[in-house]
Amino acid sequence: MSDAEEAFELMTNNTVEAVTESELRELAADPEGKRAYVGYEPSGVLHLGHMVTATKLMELQEAGFEVVVLLADIHASLNDKGTLEEIREIAERMQEKFVAFGLDPEQTEFLLGSEFQLDDEYVLDQHEFCVETSMNRANRSMGEIAGDDAERVSHAVYPLMQALDIKHLDVDLAVGGMEQRKVHMLARDVLPKLGEPAPTCLHTPLIADLETGIGKMSSSDGVTISIEDSTMDIAAKVDKGFCPPTADPDPEEQLSSDDLPDGVEPADVELENPVLQLFEFHVFPRFNTVTVERDERFGGDVTFDSYDALEAAVESGNLHPEDCKAALADALDRLVELGRRKLAIAD
Numbered sequence: 001m002s003d004a005e006e007a008f009e010l011m012t013n014n015t016v017e018a019v020t021e022s023e024l025r026e027l028a029a030d031p032e033g034k035r036a037y038v039g040y041e042p043s044g045v046l047h048l049g050h051m052v053t054a055t056k057l058m059e060l061q062e063a064g065f066e067v068v069v070l071l072a073d074i075h076a077s078l079n080d081k082g083t084l085e086e087i088r089e090i091a092e093r094m095q096e097k098f099v100a101f102g103l104d105p106e107q108t109e110f111l112l113g114s115e116f117q118l119d120d121e122y123v124l125d126q127h128e129f130c131v132e133t134s135m136n137r138a139n140r141s142m143g144e145i146a147g148d149d150a151e152r153v154s155h156a157v158y159p160l161m162q163a164l165d166i167k168h169l170d171v172d173l174a175v176g177g178m179e180q181r182k183v184h185m186l187a188r189d190v191l192p193k194l195g196e197p198a199p200t201c202l203h204t205p206l207i208a209d210l211e212t213g214i215g216k217m218s219s220s221d222g223v224t225i226s227i228e229d230s231t232m233d234i235a236a237k238v239d240k241g242f243c244p245p246t247a248d249p250d251p252e253e254q255l256s257s258d259d260l261p262d263g264v265e266p267a268d269v270e271l272e273n274p275v276l277q278l279f280e281f282h283v284f285p286r287f288n289t290v291t292v293e294r295d296e297r298f299g300g301d302v303t304f305d306s307y308d309a310l311e312a313a314v315e316s317g318n319l320h321p322e323d324c325k326a327a328l329a330d331a332l333d334r335l336v337e338l339g340r341r342k343l344a345i346a347d
Helices: 003-012 021-029 048-063 073-078 084-101 120-132 135-149 153-168 178-194 231-239 274-286 307-316 321-346
Strands: 017-019 035-040 066-071 108-112 173-177 200-204 290-292 302-304
Touching: 003 021, 003 048, 017 021, 017 178, 021 200, 035 048, 035 153, 048 066, 048 084, 048 173, 048 200, 048 274, 066 084, 073 084, 073 153, 084 108, 084 321, 120 153, 120 178, 135 153, 135 178, 153 178, 173 178, 178 200, 231 321, 274 290, 274 307, 274 321, 290 321, 302 307, 307 321
Parallel strands: 035 066, 035 173, 066 108, 173 200
Antiparallel strands: 017 200, 290 302
């Protein structure tokens, strides 16, 4: 396998799509000096939903990319997440947690949005971007991020700034979860009108809410697992996790109308198995093997060396969901413990 093919495999591992694949292959052929970024709104706690893209950044570093992490304090302010002073305190702590989780501080550039988003050139570019973008397009882009709350003028400005960040950070690759896709497509459409190249974009999957399998893991709503959780916290949260005996649960079999808001039917819902998602996108990218400890009456301990093997065991009925959850709690605790120790030392 060539170096370019190895880089491409690292770049696309555990992703949903590249826009476009041919552009991504060009970057993989010569990653030296290329820059990739993810933006994070400093609010709430750093949890495993955030870390899907952070793990991707680690893989991009391994492939040869320079990595930029934007701690978007101005965006958080536009989204009414507190005063700038409060948001910047969260951003500082967030940076410590990213490093504790595994991002190499020597190879990662951490930036606050306010370090460049208040400059004259950025503000003038923002005005030009506003002229080139309809309100409907801005609201659609923000709707993927904020859901039904995308109603304020600030929420229309928010995605325009995200797209403009790509120019001012001088990045070659924009990385984000699938909720960022419409913003990235906005950037690809409008930045060329400002004389800038359309950015290549890479999208990672969203981790579903752990308890319901619906929506996405969020510190503001639902159950999350954070780097600050104790061993007992993790065990209790995973024990409540939604884990049907399949990686592709049927909402009409698993849900009733009573489980959903008025007017929403099970067939309208995208349902995931978040326990298996956490194995796929967090555990196996960091550990070579996973051992499920079981009583001899139930087959004894079994070790898996890939996510596909574990999923197949669940699908076939050879691995019970409760045993699966117990193994996940242990693996996530080991994963989080790496960060806990580093944060304790830093404190």
